[in-house]
Amino acid sequence: MFRRALGALVAAGAMVLTAVPASAAGVEPLPRAHAHNDYEHDRPLLDALDHGFTSVEADIYLVDGELLVGHDPEDLRPGRTLQALYLDPLARRVRDNHGWVYPRSRRQVQLLVDIKNNGAATYTQLDQVLRSYRKMLTTYHKGKVKAGAVTVVVSGDRPRDLMAGQERRSAFYDGRLSDLGQGGASLVPLISDNWTNHFTWRGEGPMPEAERAKLRDIVATAHRDGQRVRFWATPDVAGAARDALWSELVAADVDHINTDDLAGLQRFLREHDGERAEAA
Template identity: 70%
Template sequence: MRVLTVVLSVFALVFGASTVASATQVRPLPQAHAHNDYEHARPLFDALDHGFTSVEADIYLVDGQLLVGHDPEDLTPDRTLQSLYLDPLARRVKVNHGKVYRGKPAAFQLLIDIKTNGVAAYTALDKVLRQYPSLFTQYVNGFVLRGPVTAVISGDRPRDLMASQRHRLAFYDGRIADPADLGPGSDARLTPLVSDNWTKLFTWTGAGEFPAAERERLTRIVSAAHQAGQRVRFWATPDAPGAARDAIWTELRKAGVDHINTDDLAGLQSFLTRR
C-alpha cells in the first residue's frame, strides 16, 4: 500500500510538471485577445494554451462577491474572479518565476468588464486586487510599476474615482471615439488602452476592398494611440471563420492594432502564427 502511494505521488508530480510545462512553452501572441474568455470550457487556461496575452472577464458585484458571467442568469457562487482568474494567474506566475509565460517577456492583460454598479463594483475589485500586490502592474504617485499582469477596467468604468487614486492596481479602458481618451491629450498612466465598437467607426466588414478613407482612419487611430503610449482594441469585428474575417484580421494586423478580438482561440492562433 505504501509503495502504491509513493508511485501515485511520483506520477502526480510528473504529470503535473508536464502539464505546467506544456502550458508555458506555447508561443505567446502579443495581438491575441480572448473576448468573453469565461465562456470557454476552461476559462483562462484555454486562452493560455493557445498563446493569448489578453483575456476578458465580465463581472457583477453580488452580495460582496465578484462573480463572472455575461448575464445575471449566468452567475453562480463558485465562478468568482478570484477562482477563475486571479488565483490561477498568481500560481502560474509563481511557478514561472514572475512571468505568465515561462522564459518569455510577453506582457499580459486582464481586461475586467464591470457590467453594472461601476463605483461599488470597482471599490470591491480594488480591495481584491490589493490581495495580489506582486501580480499586477501598479500606479503609484505618478509612476507605473510593471507587474506580470496588467488589469484594465472596461464596461461601467468609474473614471473619476480611478483618476483620483494615488495608488491603484488597475487602469482605465478609454473609448476611441472620445477625444479625451485617445492620443497625446490623454494620459497612458490612467488610460493605456483605448477600445471601441468597430461598426460605429467603420462600415467595412471584410467583403470587397477596404475603403481607402476607412483604412486611413484606422491608420490615424493607431498612430494617435501609439504616440501617446496607448494600445488599441476593437470589438464587434466579424468573428465567423471565412474570408471576411481573415480580411479584417489582416488589416488590423497591418495597421498595428494591438489586440485582435475573438472568441475563436484556435482560429486566431493559426492566423497569427502562419503569418
C-alpha cells in the same frame, strides 16, 4: 481483473498528462491575441493561455460582496469568482514561471475586467481584492507606473473620476476613441471601441482607402501617447472576410485582435508571422 485495473491507471495517467496545459510546456505568447468573453470557454483563462493569448476578458458582477464572473445575471454561479477563475491561476503561473505568466517570456498578460453592475461599488471591491495580488500586477502610485506580469484594465461601467482620483491603483481605465489624443496613458493605457460605430467595412471586398487611413491614424495617435488599441464587434465567423479584416488590423499595428475562436486566431497569427518571416 488486475489488467483492467492497471489499464485504468494507465488511462488515468494519460488523462493527467494530457491535462497539463500547453502553456506550461512553453507555447509562444501571441502579443495581439485577445480572448473576448473568455469565461465562456470550457477552461476559463487556461484555454486562452494554452493558445498563447496575452489578453483575456472577464465580465464581473458584484453579488453579496463577491465578484462573480458571467455574461448575464442568470449565468452567475457560486464559486465562479474573479479570484478563482483568473487571479489565483495567474498568481500560480507567475510564481511557477519566475515572475511571468509564460515560461521563458517576459510578455505581459492583460486582464480586461468588464464591470456589469454597480460601477463604483464593484470597482471599490475590485480595488480591495487586487491589493492581495499587487506583487504580480502593474501598479500606479503618485504619477508613476510600475510594470508587472499582469495588467488589469477596467472596462464596462467604469468609474473614471474615482479611478483618476486614486493616489495608488492596481488597475487602469479602458478608454474609447473619444479619449484619443488626450494622453494620460498612466490612467488610460488602452483605447477600445465598437468597430461598427466607426467603420463600414466588414471584410468583404477591398477596404476603402479612407477607412484604412482612418484606422492607421487612430493607431498612430494612440501609440504616440503610449496607448494600445482594441476593437470589438469585428467579424468573428471563420472565412475570407474575417481573415481580410484581421489582416488589415495587423497591417495597421492594432494591438489586440478580439475573438471567441481561440484556435482560429492562433492559427491566423502563426501563419501571418510565418509569411512575414518568409518575405523578409
